[in-house]
Amino acid sequence: MALFAASRNTMNKTSHAVFKFLRHGRGACSSTSPSSESEFREKLRAFPGGSIDLVKRESGIAVLTVNNPARMNAFSGGMMLELEERITELEAWSEGKGLILQGAAGTFCSGSDLNAVRAISNPQDGMKMCLFMQNSLTRLLRLPLISVALVEGMALGGGAELTTACDFRLMTAGGVIQFVHKHMGLVPGWGGAARLVRIVGSQDALKLLAGAKKVDLDFGKQIGLVDDVLGPLAGEGTALQEAEQWLNQFTKGPAAVIRAAKRVVVSGRELPLVEALRTERDVFGTVWGGPANLEALARKSKHK
Numbered sequence: 001m002a003l004f005a006a007s008r009n010t011m012n013k014t015s016h017a018v019f020k021f022l023r024h025g026r027g028a029c030s031s032t033s034p035s036s037e038s039e040f041r042e043k044l045r046a047f048p049g050g051s052i053d054l055v056k057r058e059s060g061i062a063v064l065t066v067n068n069p070a071r072m073n074a075f076s077g078g079m080m081l082e083l084e085e086r087i088t089e090l091e092a093w094s095e096g097k098g099l100i101l102q103g104a105a106g107t108f109c110s111g112s113d114l115n116a117v118r119a120i121s122n123p124q125d126g127m128k129m130c131l132f133m134q135n136s137l138t139r140l141l142r143l144p145l146i147s148v149a150l151v152e153g154m155a156l157g158g159g160a161e162l163t164t165a166c167d168f169r170l171m172t173a174g175g176v177i178q179f180v181h182k183h184m185g186l187v188p189g190w191g192g193a194a195r196l197v198r199i200v201g202s203q204d205a206l207k208l209l210a211g212a213k214k215v216d217l218d219f220g221k222q223i224g225l226v227d228d229v230l231g232p233l234a235g236e237g238t239a240l241q242e243a244e245q246w247l248n249q250f251t252k253g254p255a256a257v258i259r260a261a262k263r264v265v266v267s268g269r270e271l272p273l274v275e276a277l278r279t280e281r282d283v284f285g286t287v288w289g290g291p292a293n294l295e296a297l298a299r300k301s302k303h304k
């Protein structure tokens, strides 16, 4: 037990820095000055409409809904600000294990609100919007929760980018992910290209971006962008219920262990090897000799 206690004390010091890294968007993007950041927030506030809704369930699974059905769940400026607030709430949710990101009313998200896009169409504001969304989506992907984008209907432009800020993507029949940026004379700017390359590799990422190719169920599974299919093909129930069942295979069990699993994967994905190994030791120290570990030892578990 002394070993466990010592290990946890050491971890407490080192892990503080590590968890700060894992929790926040640090390292994702360079920052702007506080005054220009608050000015830009004011600009975003000038484009209201829609909401980002968060429900945290007893099961440890939260549901985050992009809610602006009159505009096919396009992201208004106000929704960008709300997304950031909801992510801060999720970062503080210590009992959480999983997250489902969905769109309201049977479709996922049609990207930026084109009314806002037209009004801030100068490069400076465009880059500020990218920085803002990159930070939020980096924090979303780094949450110590197993996250799933539930793609019903269309995920276009920024909506396609949003799907890549989750660990997994589930799709229902008729679902489409399409990086339509090329057709808008754009490339992704919310971090979607960088994440896409890590998910499907550079060859397929180039096909999706330079060809604005539609990704349906079959193509999505073939290139590894879609992890599984939901809906009539998979069984009964609403897509959200099915997504919860699907996620449950990864979230059942103690929160500390599931959150630790996500943390070691995030550090393995983002950090150079030596730092990732150090982080892995630190995270290991949070579960070694912890309640779940001691219970398993007492049970003399067999893994047959």
Ligand SMILES: CCC(=O)SCCNC(=O)CCNC(=O)[C@H](O)C(C)(C)COP(=O)(O)OP(=O)(O)OC[C@H]1O[C@@H](n2cnc3c(N)ncnc32)[C@H](O)[C@@H]1OP(=O)(O)O
Pocket (backbone or CB within 6 Å): 070, 071, 072, 074, 110, 111, 112, 113, 114, 115, 117, 154, 156, 157, 158, 159, 180, 181, 184, 186, 189, 190
């Ligand atoms: C980060 C970079 C980006 O995200 S750039 C934005 C990329 N997204 C787009 O260009 C999507 C443009 N929209 C479309 O292609 C179509 O509206 C799609 C989503 C295919 C839906 O078509 P359809 O089913 O025929 O519906 P609809 O066009 O009548 O749309 C219903 C109402 O929603 C609106 N809407 C849709 N997308 C947006 C958007 N991104 N920004 C603002 N409004 C949007 C439509 O204008 C339409 O509104 P209204 O009923 O005419 O008032």
